[in-house]
Amino acid sequence: MASKNGIDRRDEDEVCPVCKSSRYLNPNMRFLINPECYHKMCESCVDRIFSSGPSSCPVAGCRKTLRKARFRAQTFEDIGVEREVDIRRRVMHILNRREEEFDSKRAYDDFLEQREEMIANLVHRTDVAKTEAQLQKYASVNIQSIRANQAIEEQEASSFAARMTQEQEEARLRRQAAREQLENERREMQAGREDMISRLAAGSSADAAAIAREGHKVLLKKSSARRSEEDRIRQKQAALRGSETKRGGSSLTTADTAGPSDGGLIKGLRRIKTPEPEKPYDPFMGYVPEKRDYYALQPSYPSTYLDRVKNDTRTAAGGYDLQEYYSRTLVEAFAGLGCFIGEEVAQREAATSGLGLKPAATTSAAMAAGDES
């Protein structure tokens, strides 16, 4: 009842179209609608008709079968708008492309118009079947991007809500601080005045003026000191706030992966390259030791010394793997076989001399070009 919209306040003489009881007789009457046919009826009618399972709408001429579970309170006064918003909710849920996903603003605008057109079709019941089919197709093809965009939207909404609550809290604190400060000031002023009066009462009449002047001066000084203090605090707060907003801003990401095809419904979508799936970390930069085909690792090598070890369960229990031993030995044995140091040196020398030659070549080419022209 005490929702954000508060309780309904409709005319006194509003009548339930089904049971004809009016608000005048039953002030607590609530009206419900069913998004199936949007016919309005009062709560007691809903209870009476639909408690025992689905039944047809009691409004004359409407043959729709309604269920009790789907009855809900009406948000908008205008039933047409209510229905439109319901349809819109469904369509927007599916066609939820974001502006970032489009090549140009124009393309995005075209998309918006197209969406609007589809909603209008559904609302005005023109081409319903075709539009529905389009929607279905789009939804099935683009299920991933729809999900992704929904997630982003949710994230945005929640971060916005968090920011709002934080701001409200800050404002409340500031308000409180201002009030306290005012109060302090007043109290100080009062105390100062009382102090002055007591000193005046104690002191001789000769220096009364001096005491009064002094008291006044102290008050002035205090207030100016307070001002500067206030300035400092404010500056600090402002700096803090600045850093906070910076942090808040960076947390929002708009990573998005659009599906390669969108069912052909929407044009002008930006081709977004899906990033390569991340590979496991490769410390040898593509160098695979096993690939060197100087040798092939056998499952076992006959050796009198090793055969004993192979069959001994105690070594296996300690984690000693004979396979590892084989591979290590073989790598060590063949290490350096693929390297030809002489060749590499020659290559390096050729590269450095080539670099030295290049500028000369280009200048001569440029000169030649100049001659030609």
Next chain:
Amino acid sequence: MKFFIDDLPVLFPYPRIYPEQYAYMCDLKKTLDVGGHCVLEMPSGTGKTVSLLSLIVAYQQHYPEHRKLIYCSRTMSEIEKALAELKALMKHRTQELGFEEEFRALGLTSRKNLCLHPSVKREKSGTVVDARCRSLTAGFVKEKKERGEEVDLCVYHENLDLLEPHNLVPPGVFTLDGLLRYGEEHKQCPYFSARRMMPWCNVIIYSYHYLLDPKIAERVSRELSKDCIVVFDEAHNIDNVCIESLSIDISEDSLRKATRGASNLERKIEEMKSTDAEKLQNEYSKLVEGLQQAEQAREEDQFISNPVLPDDLLKEAVPGNIRRAEHFISFLKRFIEYLKTRMKVTHTISETPPSFLTHLKDLTYIERKPLRFCAERLTSLVRTLELMNIEDYQPLQEVATFATLVATYDKGFVLILEPFESEAATVPNPILHFTCLDAAIAIKPVLDRFYSVVITSGTLSPLEMYPKMLGFNAVMQESYSMTLARRSFLPMIVTRGSDQAQVSSSFGIRNDPGVVRNYGTLLTEFARITPDGIVVFFPSYLYMESIISMWQGMGILDQIWNYKLILVETPDAQESSLALETYRTACCNGRGAILLCVARGKVSEGIDFDHHYGRAVLCIGVPFQYTESRILKARLEFLRENYRIRENDFLSFDAMRHAAQCLGRVLRGKDDYGVMVLADRRFERKRPQLPKWINQAMLDSETNLSTDMAVSNAKNFLRTMAQPFKARDQEGISTWSLADIERHEAKRKTEEERIMQQQFANGHNMDGIVKSTAMEVVVDEFDDDIDEDLMMLDPK
């Protein structure tokens, strides 16, 4: 009278000038030379307007740039007065110079005041006149006529097209009346003549709103060049004008009308689709291309325009989901329905635009972007549909403007939803206040665009408040005192009644019978001793009513009736003007009258009580605002957080500017005199916040008086004032002739020289020159006869 300020020859239309006028002109010239904005406070009734005009006109004519003057004032009568002053000034210039300068000055006011069409001008409401005028003068109506359709046209407007477009009216100064007469003679529309002649005018005089209200400014003041000199006269309320121009109130009724308007539009679109689908298609394709700006529609046809939008946004194309007319209508309907839903609350809600937008999006899927373009899209649609009866769409336009504003500004605005009119009401009458909290938003375009903006009024103290609130840096801030040959007004602060009990309108004791009785005796005593009219200001209608009824019970009113007639201001404008009329009659004959009015009402703002219409003004209580109002609270908080103006500082500033405005009502010139009484204990500490000219005239001994002391002071004062006073006595002191100015200049120069030389002499020990110049400075008291001798002594 002709004199020079630096190298600028100024022609002043009177033979004598006040010293403060001279100082004002000097400072004004400095500001114009430097460029930048200034805040000048000049006592009321010292000829602010004429000095301003004569300096700026001289400036215009002397320098080759011919910078245009835009003079903004508050009310019709002030505009008319300024035009009359200007006319007199130009006449004087012609006489002095011996030839007529090429000069054009026009005033602009609403269609209602300038219409000549025989049937349209009889309409009473301004909006009806506007709408009917549009239906007779819009561009498409003319096109229809040319196509041979049977439509009515305004003959006055049609005749304008026969004239040269830059010479619709001959050069010269036209008062509003003059323009009407000229229009009648030549059968041409005064309103459109003025509008179209604006680019060719040297001086334009119109109301604040034409420059500040973004909805109007866009249309009227767009073509003004950057080097214009903008003057805001009577600008002490400028922050409120700025705020009001961007605030919108939406009631349930206006929403209902907006719905009706939307349905009408829908019907019109259907009609047009069947008859003239091409036009809609044209509009659509224009919107697709984002070319709405390129369209050459006559600007006066426009029915609404954009509230301040960033320029880059204006160039952007309209979002796709409101491009088609029918989509836009369904969009509007949804928005209106949403607002209706929000209206059904039982408790007050205040929220920021971002949170409103989120809730809106949750419920109706309306996003921020299309909302921003709402006003513009509606304008375009209305133009395409060629609607005739535009006044029906006023509420719809309001909703659209609201939509645009709420989506454009995150900060500086607040939405307040009040379900009940007052605390005690049980019948809901919800109103959605969309309130601007930041005065700087509306005035910022003006300040940014023009090099020199002059903000001036009789009461602007404390001066530093205005630049702070409006967000600019003033190159010149000056408050002028009033030079007087005799003490012609007597400001006093009464803090106690005759029984030494303190008087105050503070909430705790305002209904205390003792306080009310003391206020009553104060008024009775002043009614007894003051000749002619007395004006009394109360902080609010509510307080005034309660105090009057208590006085009635105490028999105080009966006593006052022995001396004067009592008249009361009411919220109703017609009743008040009748009361004012009666008051004036009573002041002109008989023993005078007392006008009881409210410090924030109509009387306190625009109506002068010069001479016998006001010999005493009593300010009963400090005119604080009603601090429980949500809107005020929001604004105070905004000021505290963004401009670092503390709540109490602002409230007290606001109260004191209204009090000063009230006091200024009785003194309209130097030969006028009057008593000013501030009757509240709290005024004693707020004295520094009064304008300099009032503050200076207040003796320290008169800041803490009881009723009987104040009465005896006033008695003395009035007796002195009753003595004959010759105009000659003022000469040289509070009015200057040409010789006085020259003497002043010479004195200033020698003073400067002396300082220079002293610095020089400090280095070089040259006493002789210092002595000789110092001799001239000694001469202080002079007579007209020795003027010439003195001039010969001048080093020039």
